[in-house]
Amino acid sequence: MTHGRVGETGYWEERMSHVRYIDRTRDYYLGEGYATPYRWAHFDxxxxxxxxxxxxxxxxxxxxxxxxxxxxxxxxxxxxxxxxxxxxxxxxxxxxxxxxxxxxxxxxxxxxxxxxxxxxxxxxxxxxxxxxxxxxxxxxxxxxxxxxxxxxxxxxxxxxxxxxxxxxxxxxxxxxxxx
Structure with a gap:
């Protein structure tokens, strides 16, 4: 379903892409030969x-x-x-x-x-x-x-x-x- 007006559900989702920096950082570390990917901080x-x-x-x-x-x-x-x-x-x-x-x-x-x-x-x-x-x-x-x-x-x-x-x-x- 296509939404054509700002404020309608899905409007921005259809028009935006996101920089996947977490994925890119993980891939970079693996590509550099690290045994494990970078561990991002996580707090319960x-x-x-x-x-x-x-x-x-x-x-x-x-x-x-x-x-x-x-x-x-x-x-x-x-x-x-x-x-x-x-x-x-x-x-x-x-x-x-x-x-x-x-x-x-x-x-x-x-x-x-x-x-x-x-x-x-x-x-x-x-x-x-x-x-x-x-x-x-x-x-x-x-x-x-x-x-x-x-x-x-x-x-x-x-x-x-x-x-x-x-x-x-x-x-x-x-x-x-x-x-």
């Missing part, structure tokens, strides 16, 4: 909770693995590139997307590009939602965490840092994005 008890109030009354944060940089200010992040532990960092949420770019090197170049910043870092869309009063506000900064495959590092370094910054910014909910 997921630390998600209900929103404390309606979304229109919530302040949102944004966390991304897209390795964003502000044009002309790249030198401010040199310590991040030269540090083997590669800590995450924060950038101002009010930064115009025209001033941002991703220096991400590892992404599926056959499935996407980095040309449209709002496609993987929806700052313009989030600000519009504030203007439309669909959300109460945004945190003053967004967090950038590097893609890496250490579940231990994610749990013991990245997650606590991000949580602390989101808490400091009085965020009710966070949007997580990746390239």
């Amino acid at each position: 008890d997921v630390p998600f909770t209900r929103l404390p109030r309606p979304l229109a009354e919530c302040r949102l944060g944004l966390v991304t693995t897209s390795e964003m940089v502000i044009r002309g200010r790249e030198s401010e992040l040199e310590h991040v590139e030269n540090d083997p532990t590669r800590p995450g960092y924060s950038l101002p949420m009010a930064t115009p997307t025209t001033d941002l770019y991703s220096r991400k090197a590892s992404y599926d170049k056959h499935a996407t590009t980095l040309d449209d910043v709002d496609a993987y870092l929806p700052l313009t869309h989030l600000h519009r939602l504030v203007d439309e009063r669909r959300i109460a506000g945004l945190a003053p900064r967004f967090q950038v965490v590097h893609s890496q495959y250490s579940q231990r590092r994610t749990l013991t370094v990245d997650a606590p840092r991000i949580f602390a910054e989101l808490h400091e910014d009085r965020v009710d909910a966070a949007v997580l994005t990746a390239v």
Whole structure:
């Protein structure tokens, strides 16, 4: 059955394809000769909770693995590139997307590009939602965490840092994005 209008069941399902990154990562590891495929993190008890109030009354944060940089200010992040532990960092949420770019090197170049910043870092869309009063506000900064495959590092370094910054910014909910 074909559906022709937005909002009807099946409309987007018929028009979208998904990047199967989990399958591709598994296949990559097997192709590289690893005895077992990469094991994705799995938690029986997921630390998600209900929103404390309606979304229109919530302040949102944004966390991304897209390795964003502000044009002309790249030198401010040199310590991040030269540090083997590669800590995450924060950038101002009010930064115009025209001033941002991703220096991400590892992404599926056959499935996407980095040309449209709002496609993987929806700052313009989030600000519009504030203007439309669909959300109460945004945190003053967004967090950038590097893609890496250490579940231990994610749990013991990245997650606590991000949580602390989101808490400091009085965020009710966070949007997580990746390239």
